[in-house]
Amino acid sequence: xxxxxxxxxxxxxxxxxxxxxxxxxxxxxxxxxxxxxxxxxxxxxxxxxxxxxxxxxxxxxxxxxxxxxxxxxxxxxxxxxxxxxxxxxxxxxxxxxxxxxxxxxxxxxxxxxxxxxxxxxxxxxxxxxxxxxxxxxxxxxxxxxxxxxxxxxxxxxxxxxxxxxxxxxxxxxxxxxxxxxxxxxxxxx
Numbered sequence: 101x102x103x104x105x106x107x108x109x110x111x112x113x114x115x116x117x118x119x120x121x122x123x124x125x126x127x128x129x130x131x132x133x134x135x136x137x138x139x140x141x142x143x144x145x146x147x148x149x150x151x152x153x154x155x156x157x158x159x160x161x162x163x164x165x166x167x168x169x170x171x172x173x174x175x176x177x178x179x180x181x182x183x184x185x186x187x188x189x190x191x192x193x194x195x196x197x198x199x200x201x202x203x204x205x206x207x208x209x210x211x212x213x214x215x216x217x218x219x220x221x222x223x224x225x226x227x228x229x230x231x232x233x234x235x236x237x238x239x240x241x242x243x244x245x246x247x248x249x250x251x252x253x254x255x256x257x258x259x260x261x262x263x264x265x266x267x268x269x270x271x272x273x274x275x276x277x278x279x280x281x282x283x284x285x286x287x288x289x
Contacts, residue, residue: 103144103147103225103227104227106146106147107144107147107227107228107229110141110143110144110147110211110228110230111211111228113141114135114137114211117140118137119135119136119137119211120137120208120274120275120278121134121136121274122134122136123271124215129219130214130216130219131215131216132212132213132214133213134210135210135211136209136210136211136233137208137209137211138208139207139208139209139232139233143209144230145185147227147228147230148179148185148229148230148231148232149179149224149230149231150176150177150179150188150231151176151177151179151185151188151189151192151232151233151234152174152175152177152189152231152232152233152234153174153175153176153189153193153201153204153233153234153235153236154173154207154233154234154235154236154275154276154279155173155175155193155197155199155201155236155237156235156236156238156283157199157237157238157258159260160258160259160260160261161173161258161259161260161276161279162175162197162238162257163256163264163267163268164197164255164256165255165256165257170269171268171269171272172268172272173264173268173272173275173276173279174233174272175192175196175197175256176188176189176192176193176196176231176233177192178192185232186204189201189204193236194242194246195245195246195247196246196247197246197256198241198242198243198245198256199238199240199241200238200239200240200241200245201237201238201239202236203236203237204234205234205235206232206233206234207233207235207275207278207279208232208233208275209230209231209232209233210230210231211228211229211230212229212230212231213228214227214228233275235279235282235283238258261276261280265277
């Protein structure tokens with residue numbers, strides 16, 4: 101099945117699903133529709149561009165700061181060629197916030213659809229894409245693993261969930277709330 105057929109098939113299944121978040125977002129030079137759904141359907145590997153996680157350390161959560169100033173609780177990033185999803189997430193979490201993590205527990209996924217016309221010279225496929233989100237427990241922090249420079253992220257802090265809720269935008273508050281509920285519904289290993 102082609103990536104476009106996979107995207108159409110997934111979108112058919114999502115028609116009846118209720119998103120947790122439904123908003124328009126702006127990325128440099130692009131407008132997108134972002135819908136975030138609870139974990140459920142198997143996501144076509146070909147549509148997964150990035151992978152993300154909410155990182156807890158006991159009762160506290162990692163909150164990431166971006167250059168643009170918008171805090172969030174979903175560090176992660178783009179896959180490298182041939183890289184397994186779990187390896188991508190583990191590498192990205194170390195580079196963005198310095199954490200090695202334990203078991204990956206599915207939480208939700210972002211579904212993105214481009215709005216408007218494809219910009220000239222756009223380097224990526226112009227089709228819907230997804231970013232799975234997991235809940236993980238931070239096992240070890242290692243500042244030397246952080247990758248800085250031209251990264252969007254400028255730092256991270258470990259803070260109580262209630263403090264995080266007070267500094268996060270509404271969409272990130274929703275993701276954190278669902279992550280807290282998932283953690284309390286199943287014992288951690």
